[in-house]
Amino acid sequence: MDLSMPREAMSSTISTPGRAGSAGNVVELNEVRVVFGDLVALDGLTLSVAPGEIVGLLGPNGAGKTTTMDVCCGLRVPASGTARVLDLDAVKSPRQLRANIGVVPQDSGLYPELSPYEHLHFAAALYDLRQPKARIEGTLRLMGLWDRRGQRVSTLSKGMRRRLALARALLHDPALLFLDEPTLGVDVQGRRALWEHILRLREEGRSVLLTTNYLDEASALCDRVAIMDRGRTLICSSPAELRRGAGVALVLACASATAQVAASLRARADVLHVAESSHCVRVRPVNEAATAQIVAAADAIAKVTSVRVEEPNLEDVFLALTGKALRE
16 A cells, blocks of 8 residues: 655644544445456445444455555545545545545555654654654654664564554544554564554544454454455454354364265265364354254264364354455
8 A cells, every 4th residue: 555645735634533424434435346457356345434443354365455445545546436434535535535544554664764753753744743742752652662762663573663653653643544454474472562552542432444364353353344355345243243143163073084074074065164183073064953964974984972062263254255265
């Protein structure tokens, strides 16, 4: 996502969280279609984000997640459909829109030779913030970067650089943030730290639209998850509701021949998904009524010593809807 913008394109009017679009959704995409030559990137996408809500876009590579963000930020003009963000038309008012949102792109776009303080000082000038020193210090302290304010970005860890990108996006106090894979390439501790910062945004009344390739991240952060594939939203609901809708899974402990059991169950019409390990076969039936027949079929091949019912996770939901591995 290219967020470069001349200073004259930036508005000096800064929105407070929840102000713009508070009467309705802060993001409203309706039947948005984006085409690159013969490739349909978005195919009638409809999506909304409410004030104070975190919505995650989840889907295989090429599903249209980043293109959706580009449309929301006024960086991509759709062939058809409408995109309203903070009560602004993203096509007709892109400069005014970008002055009132915060964005952390996949490639953070940080300058390796500049320090965190210099980055935020430069951003303050772009946004025409008056007397920005206190705001810069407060934002760097909030993100745990004040002690590193004078270091070159090239010496910072990946997690620190992602926190700096988030600090830059927050500097002008936007009501709405777009985060494109905010923890990509960050280690476990860094991811958890970023999660805490993102969850705090909601507590402050801000709205967030984020993309992620991490199922645990979507479950931990999002009020709603939109599962996308081939430029369309297949379903959009809370993680809990998505898991409930996927149905339970059966974990069958087999004394032997798990590979044969798994192969046999995969051929059944009443089975949606099968995975195997050394002593267990995990099966997701079409419905609960099929449970007894599935267990009996497995037991006919190899003795089933125990059956455990397991609640589905977002991976089960995703595979049921797309039939693909997330990073395909």
